[in-house]
Amino acid sequence: MTAQVIDGKAFAAKVRGRVAEEVAALKEGHGITPGLAVVLVGEDPASQVYVRSKGKQTIEAGMNSFEHKLDADTTQDALLALIGQLNADPAVHGILVQLPLPAHLDSELVINSIDPAKDVDGFHISNVGLLGTGQKSMVPCTPLGCLMLLRDHHGSLSGLNAVVVGRSNIVGKPMAQLLLGDSCTVTIAHSRTKDLTEVVKRADIVVAAVGRPEMVTGDWIKPGATVIDVGINRIDAGEGKTRLVGDCHYDSCAEVAGAITPVPGGVGPMTIACLLANTVTACCRANGLKEPQGLTA
Ligand SMILES: NC(=O)C1=CN([C@@H]2O[C@H](COP(=O)(O)OP(=O)(O)OC[C@H]3O[C@@H](n4cnc5c(N)ncnc54)[C@H](OP(=O)(O)O)[C@@H]3O)[C@@H](O)[C@H]2O)C=CC1
Numbered sequence: 001m002t003a004q005v006i007d008g009k010a011f012a013a014k015v016r017g018r019v020a021e022e023v024a025a026l027k028e029g030h031g032i033t034p035g036l037a038v039v040l041v042g043e044d045p046a047s048q049v050y051v052r053s054k055g056k057q058t059i060e061a062g063m064n065s066f067e068h069k070l071d072a073d074t075t076q077d078a079l080l081a082l083i084g085q086l087n088a089d090p091a092v093h094g095i096l097v098q099l100p101l102p103a104h105l106d107s108e109l110v111i112n113s114i115d116p117a118k119d120v121d122g123f124h125i126s127n128v129g130l131l132g133t134g135q136k137s138m139v140p141c142t143p144l145g146c147l148m149l150l151r152d153h154h155g156s157l158s159g160l161n162a163v164v165v166g167r168s169n170i171v172g173k174p175m176a177q178l179l180l181g182d183s184c185t186v187t188i189a190h191s192r193t194k195d196l197t198e199v200v201k202r203a204d205i206v207v208a209a210v211g212r213p214e215m216v217t218g219d220w221i222k223p224g225a226t227v228i229d230v231g232i233n234r235i236d237a238g239e240g241k242t243r244l245v246g247d248c249h250y251d252s253c254a255e256v257a258g259a260i261t262p263v264p265g266g267v268g269p270m271t272i273a274c275l276l277a278n279t280v281t282a283c284c285r286a287n288g289l290k291e292p293q294g295l296t297a
């Protein structure tokens with residue numbers, strides 16, 4: 001079997017198109033322009049690339065983009081003061097603090113100082129609790145993007161066996177919550193999981209969010225399963241070049257799987273599209289307006 005390729009890039013373009021329509025309607029009907037503030041501390045080159053493409057896509061969707069680039073040695077107090085200003089600014093509907101932060105900063109404290117209503121990453125403890133109890137929240141962008149792709153491919157996810165490899169707060173855990181919300185039978189695997197290959201082999205849906213290049217190979221995959229590869233790993237491609245690979249070994253997995261997301265062009269573009277979607281949702285909620293359909297979980 002050769003897997004169907006789940007085209008995250010094309011799906012993300014559709015989501016951004018929906019976002020742009022909603023933005024136009026907010027402007028025309030209510031004179032409101034959704035605004036997203038992105039805070040980057042330090043000069044990590046990969047983070048700079050993401051922040052640039054977030055800013056570009058925010059503007060393309062018709063929204064306001066506010067970029068705050070702070071020195072790597074910015075103090076905790078200075079960062080908290082900036083977040084306080086953004087929390088109070090009515091033109092800012094979404095705030096994203098790019099992670100990881102430099103080691104001298106307390107990420108938990110910083111994230112939890114964001115107004116939960118503006119926490120478009122969905123990392124604030126209030127949003128984590130709301131998601132865990134099935135209440136309306138801001139949903140983390142990467143898992144939300146994966147859920148949209150899965151719903152589009154499968155229709156209903158009810159009763160399917162889902163295995164999430166990785167238990168981070170930003171991907172693995174919220175992914176598991178969303179799959180549970182859609183009535184999957186969910187297993188969360190991690191570095192201490194025994195017989196990982198056997199666990200993965202039972203899955204109808206595999207979500208790999210491990211950070212290990214090409215770790216999941218085709219012999220781990222149940223024939224016909226859906227493979228969602230969250231991993232983004234830059235590896236040496238020889239001759240001084242690099243290339244991006246996922247946490248799944250694409251060619252061997254694609255031989256066995258029913259469907260698979262590529263890297264690049266899979267989950268990555270969905271993450272940014274969902275960030276824009278969350279910003280519009282936050283803007284509607286802040287203004288007491290009906291929120292757009294199909295852009296949240
Ligand atoms: N496409 C996108 O938009 C995004 C992509 N990413 C990518 O997704 C990947 C995961 O990111 P993130 O969740 O932040 O990573 P973390 O490093 O925070 O978490 C990795 C998880 O994988 C588990 N793990 C590590 N090694 C193994 C192993 N050998 N076997 C089983 N489990 C293992 C860890 O287990 P333990 O807890 O036991 O240590 C941990 O729970 C990365 O490649 C990252 O670049 C991340 C965010 C967005």
Ligand SMILES: Nc1nc(=O)c2c([nH]1)NC[C@@H]1CN(c3ccc(C(=O)N[C@@H](CCC(=O)O)C(=O)O)cc3)C=[N+]21
Nearest residue numbers: 050096097098099100121232264265266268269271272
């Ligand atoms: N507060 C916070 N929120 C995040 O959501 C967040 C973060 N910090 N820190 C870093 C990770 C990583 N991340 C990605 C977003 C888009 C692509 C993406 O668009 N990738 C393209 C390829 C891009 C390239 O060529 O480098 C693709 O997969 O097709 C990847 C990774 C968001 N993250």
